[in-house]
Amino acid sequence: MALKSRNDVRNVAIVAHVDHGKTTMVDKMLWQAGVFAERATVESTGERVMDSGDLEREKGITILAKNTAIHYNGPAAKDVAGLADGEFVTINIIDTPGHADFGGEVERGLSMVDGVVLLVDASEGPLPQTRFVLRKALDAKMPVILCINKVDRPDARIGEVIDEVYELFMDLDADEDQIEFPIVYASGKNGIASMTRPEDGTLPEGDSVEPLFRTILDTIPAPTYDDEAPLQAHVTNLDSDNFLGRLALLRVFNGEIAKNQQVTWCKADGTQQKVRITELLMTEGLERKPSEKAAGPGDIIAVAGISDITIGETLADAENPIPLPLITVDEPAISMTIGTNTSPLVGKERGTKVTARLVKDRLDKELIGNVSLRVLPTERPDAWEVQGRGELALAILVEQMRREGFELTVGKPQVVTREIDGKLHEPTERLTIDTPEEHLGGITQLLAARKGRMEQMTNHGTGWIRMEFVVPARGLIGFRTEFLTETRGTGIAHSIHEGYEPWFGVITTRVAGSLVADRSGPVTSYAMVNLQERGVLFVSPGTEVYEGMIVGENSRADDMDVNITKEKKLTNVRASSADNFEKVIPPKQLSLEQSLEFCREDECCEVTPTAVRIRKVVLNANERARATSRAKNAAKS
Known part of the structure; x- marks a missing residue:
């Protein structure tokens, strides 16, 4: 050859x-x-x-x-x-x-x-x-x-x-x-x-x-390329066109491929099918333009005409098909549950896609072009476990779906564990931190509580130090918010998947409890003034809340049910000193990523096109108390 x-x-x-x-x-x-x-x-x-x-x-x-x-x-x-x-x-x-x-x-x-x-x-x-x-x-x-x-x-x-x-x-x-x-x-x-x-x-x-x-x-x-080898072109990406439908992006390794040519589509499941290339596009700058000439070895092109083709498959010679190896990627490390919105406010905030069928179709569509994603069924018919590389990748998917009009219930991110040699193992991350020297003690203490293990520390002599830790992936869920607070926004943290190690044990990530609304209604300034010394509030006056919705972070470790819709009693007697007006402290606005980080195991996020709310999985306070009691009894037995 x-x-x-x-x-x-x-x-x-x-x-x-x-x-x-x-x-x-x-x-x-x-x-x-x-x-x-x-x-x-x-x-x-x-x-x-x-x-x-x-x-x-x-x-x-x-x-x-x-x-x-x-x-x-x-x-x-x-x-x-x-x-x-x-x-x-x-x-x-x-x-x-x-x-x-x-x-x-x-x-x-x-x-x-x-x-x-x-x-x-x-x-x-x-x-x-x-x-x-x-x-x-x-x-x-x-x-x-x-x-x-x-x-x-x-x-x-x-x-x-x-x-x-x-x-x-x-x-x-x-x-x-x-x-x-x-x-x-x-x-x-x-x-x-x-x-x-x-x-x-x-x-x-x-x-x-x-x-x-x-x-x-x-x-x-x-x-x-081998001049005598038959056509081999690898599907490396997918795109869509309003007129041409699904486009397969290919790298041609051997042979030539042209418009209207018949080729063999070598599928991921091992089967093969004859198909015809209806359009061939070549990239010039930022645009794809139709090409009448054949594409040869080394060319990166887009073809149309195959509606169900997916990443990693091969287009090969019609008479002598030789498939290329499938593209393999690293396994997912983080998962979270994505399902339909089950809150009392479902369908009231410009959400046009609220059914389980639409959510499942959208997740299946994402699988076509996202090779590092997995979607698995759960015990509920209206929710699915979505696995990905990290929190950001999953949060980006949820953000894209909310902008498309979906209303979702999103669970707290969890780690994807493995059983190796009969023992439970969990994914770890290599965390690199650059920070001013004065924050060294606080960061070390923060990561020690999250089972982090320092591997290296270097001082560049500029007042900044670089530290490397190996940390359980679940220890980094919710870490970035605390890290930015600890370093007053000056620290820089980056992490990457390191491997799997035996289960590190219990990690307490969030010390503070939640302030939970005990009834439905609009938030009042009067109630906020009385509650703001209890913790940090997440809602503004006039915001519609419901029972079981998280309205703030408690200053203590326990959850607290609060009436944030309480109105001031009015009388026909005017006080001689008039009313003393107290200022409402501006609420803390949480982004989608921050909301997901804030969640505990019994909490989740409600995501709509106009709002992101944190709520309890079980909304009713009495049912929550009974579920907690059952869990404690089960743990004792």
């Missing part, structure tokens, strides 16, 4: 820890390669054009891996063997998420490419997600380009960060070829890259990212 190369194509993924500048760097590469119209401006196209979703723009993170194609014919293209003057190299770039909860997207993205650009912040250095994405790239034997980004940060420490990256490569057992990686120094925000190391805190020399383009062409291998 003689392998050939396609020198006119390069497939590369941009990988990094969250907020190290991937999407901004891709932005500058698109601009400088002339992808946008001649008269386009940043104001007309927007910044971070690859983050196209509303939630991605609001949260400032990448959630879905996306691909773009740059037709590059700059100076470096002239040195590519086999290219005539004026021809271009197609550089397919996969922009991947940086958050560990979306690791499935990273794994899918790496299945499409032949090498990676690893972005590392010149100040923060390699962090947990850096380790995760690098491990995946090294396991796949991919070449790596190290790009030290944000070198113009005032606190940049370029030399130390490079040493830390080398140590990371050694820890991950990189071979001799992989550890000899090129280093590019860049400021993505300013659109400048250089092979020459600048002084800490200064811009690199030059005025473009041309050195990065050249390094990609020199380091990332061209796609190789």
Whole structure:
């Protein structure tokens, strides 16, 4: 078998820890390669054009891996063997998420490419997600380009960060070829890259990212293929089109595929079916355009005409089908129950999708494109256990559903346990914390209560320290809110799945109890003034509450039933001193993620298009008391 190369194509993924500048760097590469119209401006196209979703723009993170194609014919293209003057190299770039909860997207993205650009912040250095994405790239034997980004940060420490990256490569057992990686120094925000190391805190020399383009062409291998092998194209992602229906995004490995061609669809269950490609689309910049010419090895394309195709399946030669291996991703670590809204306010807040059938159909639809998600049945016919990588990934799903008009009841996040050698094991996380030195004691105490084990602590000599802990995943549920309070918002915490260890025992995460409404009605200012010294309230005057709804956090450990709808008794006698008006302390507004973190085992969240409420699973106070009594008796026996 003689392998050939396609020198006119390069497939590369941009990988990094969250907020190290991937999407901004891709932005500058698109601009400088002339992808946008001649008269386009940043104001007309927007910044971070690859983050196209509303939630991605609001949260400032990448959630879905996306691909773009740059037709590059700059100076470096002239040195590519086999290219005539004026021809271009197609550089397919996969922009991947940086958050560990979306690791499935990273794994899918790496299945499409032949090498990676690893972005590392010149100040923060390699962090947990850096380790995760690098491990995946090294396991796949991919070449790596190290790009030290944000070198113009005032606190940049370029030399130390490079040493830390080398140590990371050694820890991950990189071979001799992989550890000899090129280093590019860049400021993505300013659109400048250089092979020459600048002084800490200064811009690199030059005025473009041309050195990065050249390094990609020199380091990332061209796609190789067997000229005699039949068609093999891997489904790596899914999309939809209003006119074409479901689109399958493919990486072609061998052979050619064209519009109206008949191919064999190799399904995940092992069966095969002949299908016809009704449309073939190729990416140019940010747009997919119909193509009449056939796509060859190394091309990343989209095809239409197969309504039920899913990620990991293969389109193969019609006469000689040879399927490719299915895409495998790491197992889920966190689960929570998602079901229909069962509160007294169901259907009263612009929710248009409130039935179990609609919820189940939406969860099944999510499974099609989300390879790291699992949906399992529960004892209730109107609720399902949804498993994912982390709290954020599941909270994003719930947020997307509420914006689509769903009303849901969402349970407290739980960990997905395993039985190994007859013993119960639970998932652990490697937690990296950067914080000012004065918060060291408080953070250590906080994590000790959550069964955290300190593995490493380094002091950069700048007043900041970095600590690494191994913590049970359930110990991090609700951790971030307390962490931000403890560090007064200055600390930075990142975690990534570490593995499974024997059950750590009981973890008390939330000391305070809940203030629970004991009746339905609108909240009154009079009741709030009398209750606000009991704890922190979550509701405003006029808010409609119901029995069993959590209206605040108690200052003590026990739950307290309160009447937050109480009105002041009016008489026809006027006090000589008139009324003394007391101010209502503004309530604490909890986001969806904070509400999920706040929940205890007997609590859940009601999620509607207009509100997020915390409530008891059993709303009636008498029934709750009987259930608690039964649980205590069962524990004694």
